[in-house]
Amino acid sequence: MKKFVQLLCAALLGTGLIAAAQAAEPAPLPATSIYRIPPLTLVDQDGHSFSFASLVGTPRLLGMFYASCQMACPVEIETIKQIEHAVAKAGATPISVVLVSFDPTHDDVAVLRKAAVQHGVSAPEFLLTRAMTGDIGMLGGVLGISWRPLPGGGFQHNVVVALLDREGRIIATDPANGRIDPAFVAAIVREERATR
Amino acid sequence: MLRTLTGLLMLLAALVPWPARADAAAARFVTVPGGHFVSSLLDGTRTVTVRVAPFAMMEKPVTEAQFAAFLRAHPEWQRGRIAPLFAGPNYLAGWLTPTDPGDAQAARRPVTAVSWFTARAYCDSLHAELPSWYQWEYAAAASSSSRDARAGMIRRNAILAALMRATGQRPGLIGQRPANVYGLRDLNRLIWEWVSDYGAMFPDVNGDVGSAGSGSVLRLCGGAALAFRDPSDYALAERVAALSMLAPADSSPFVGFRCVRNLGDAP
Numbered sequence: 001m002k003k004f005v006q007l008l009c010a011a012l013l014g015t016g017l018i019a020a021a022q023a024a025e026p027a028p029l030p031a032t033s034i035y036r037i038p039p040l041t042l043v044d045q046d047g048h049s050f051s052f053a054s055l056v057g058t059p060r061l062l063g064m065f066y067a068s069c070q071m072a073c074p075v076e077i078e079t080i081k082q083i084e085h086a087v088a089k090a091g092a093t094p095i096s097v098v099l100v101s102f103d104p105t106h107d108d109v110a111v112l113r114k115a116a117v118q119h120g121v122s123a124p125e126f127l128l129t130r131a132m133t134g135d136i137g138m139l140g141g142v143l144g145i146s147w148r149p150l151p152g153g154g155f156q157h158n159v160v161v162a163l164l165d166r167e168g169r170i171i172a173t174d175p176a177n178g179r180i181d182p183a184f185v186a187a188i189v190r191e192e193r194a195t196r
Numbered sequence: 197m198l199r200t201l202t203g204l205l206m207l208l209a210a211l212v213p214w215p216a217r218a219d220a221a222a223a224r225f226v227t228v229p230g231g232h233f234v235s236s237l238l239d240g241t242r243t244v245t246v247r248v249a250p251f252a253m254m255e256k257p258v259t260e261a262q263f264a265a266f267l268r269a270h271p272e273w274q275r276g277r278i279a280p281l282f283a284g285p286n287y288l289a290g291w292l293t294p295t296d297p298g299d300a301q302a303a304r305r306p307v308t309a310v311s312w313f314t315a316r317a318y319c320d321s322l323h324a325e326l327p328s329w330y331q332w333e334y335a336a337a338a339s340s341s342s343r344d345a346r347a348g349m350i351r352r353n354a355i356l357a358a359l360m361r362a363t364g365q366r367p368g369l370i371g372q373r374p375a376n377v378y379g380l381r382d383l384n385r386l387i388w389e390w391v392s393d394y395g396a397m398f399p400d401v402n403g404d405v406g407s408a409g410s411g412s413v414l415r416l417c418g419g420a421a422l423a424f425r426d427p428s429d430y431a432l433a434e435r436v437a438a439l440s441m442l443a444p445a446d447s448s449p450f451v452g453f454r455c456v457r458n459l460g461d462a463p
Contacts, residue, residue, distance in 0.1 A: 036279045038317070135320060137392060141313055141444040142281050146395025148329065151235075151244045156396050 040134030
C-alpha cells in the first residue's frame with residue numbers, strides 16, 4: 001500500500017515535472033535573448049503566420065513601423081535597404097529583415113502587402129508583419145521603441161532597427177534615419193560571416 | 197488504508213497553492229465615463245483635445261499583496277528568475293524573499309520597484325493592460341468633487357507638497373484620502389504610476405521620441421518644458437519627467453502602477 005502511495009505521488013509530482021521539462025525544449029535561450037518575450041504570433045505581407053520565437057537561428061534586422069506613416073517609416077525602410085546594399089557591397093549576404101507594425105488595427109495583410117509593393121520589398125528576405133496574438137508592447141520595450149497614438153491620427157514614435165544575433169541578442173542598433181552608419185554595416189557583415 | 201489516503205490528500209492539499217487571500221484577490225475596477233478633455237501634454241506646440249473612450253480602471257494602485265499573489269502564480273516574473281531584459285537589479289530589491297514583501301501592511305501598501313515589463317505582465321494576467329497616458333491623466337484630473345480639478349492652485353500645490361514629502365520615503369498606505377468623483381483612489385499623491393506609452397511622452401525638438409531612459413534628462417532640461425500646456429503644473433511635469441527617465445526594465449522605489457480594461461466606444 002505504501003508503495004502504491006509512493007508510486008501515486010511520483011506519478012502526480014515527478015512525471016509532471018519531467019513533462020514540463022520536456023515541453024521547455026529546445027536548448028534554453030541566452031538570458032538577454034529577445035525571443036524570451038511572452039509568445040507573439042505574427043502574420044506577414046503574404047498572409048503567412050508564424051511565432052515570433054521561430055525567428056531564432058539566424059541573424060536578423062528587427063524593427064517596428066506602421067504602414068500609414070508618412071515620414072519616419074518610409075525613411076526607415078529605405079535606410080534598411082541601403083544598409084543591406086552596403087552589406088552586399090562589402091561581400092556579405094544581406095540578412096533578413098522583420099518589421100512589426102505597432103498599428104495592428106489598420107495594418108492588415110492587404111495593407112502590409114500594399115506597403116511591401118510600394119517599397120519594393122518581398123518575403124522571405126524582407127517581412128512586413130503585424131501581431132495576431134500577444135503583446136507587441138513587450139517587443140517595443142526590449143527594442144527601445146515607444147509609440148503613442150496622436151489625437152489627430154498617426155503616432156508619436158521613435159525608430160530603432162536592431163541587429164540580432166542568431167540567438168536573439170541585440171548586437172547593435174541603428175536609428176535608420178537616412179544616414180548609413182559604417183559601424184552598423186560592419187557589425188552586420190561580421191555577424192553574417194560568423195554564422196555561415 | 198483510509199488513514200493513508202487521508203494523509204495523501206493532506207499532502208496534496210499542502211502542495212496546491214491556497215487561493216490568494218481576499219485582500220490579494222480583489223482587484224476592483226471602476227468605470228470611468230468617456231469624455232473630452234484638454235491634455236497637459238502638447239502635440240509639438242499644439243494644444244490637443246483628447247476624446248477618451250469609457251474605460252474601467254483599478255480603484256487603487258496594485259498592492260504588494262496582490263503582486264505577491266501574481267508572483268506565486270507566475271514564478272517566471274520572480275526576482276532571481278526573471279530575464280534581465282525585463283527587470284534590473286532593483287526589481288523588488290526591498291522584498292524579504294522573491295514572493296514575500298516582508299511587510300505587515302502589504303495589503304494596503306502599493307507595490308513599487310517593479311519594471312514596466314512586470315507591471316504589464318501583471319495587468320495581462322488580469323486580462324487588463326496599463327493605462328495610456330491620456331487615460332491616466334484624464335482619471336487623475338478629477339478630485340472628490342469635480343471631473344477636472346486641474347486648474348485649482350490649492351490642490352495643485354498640495355499634490356506637489358505631498359510628492360515632495362514622499363520623496364525618499366517608503367510609499368504610504370492606500371485609502372487615506374477620499375476617492376475622486378469616479379471612485380478612484382490615490383492617483384496623485386502616493387506614488388508615480390507606469391503608463392503603457394510612457395516612453396513616447398517627451399518629444400524632442402524634432403518631434404521624435406528617443407528611446408526611453410536614454411537622454412531624457414537632457415530633453416527635460418531643454419525643450420521639454422515646452423511640452424506642457426501649463427508649465428506651472430510642476431507636479432505633473434515632475435511625474436512625466438520621472439517616468440521618462442526610466443528605461444522599461446528599470447524599477448524605482450517610487451513607481452507603481454494600476455491596470456485598466458477598455459470598454460470599447462459603446463456608451
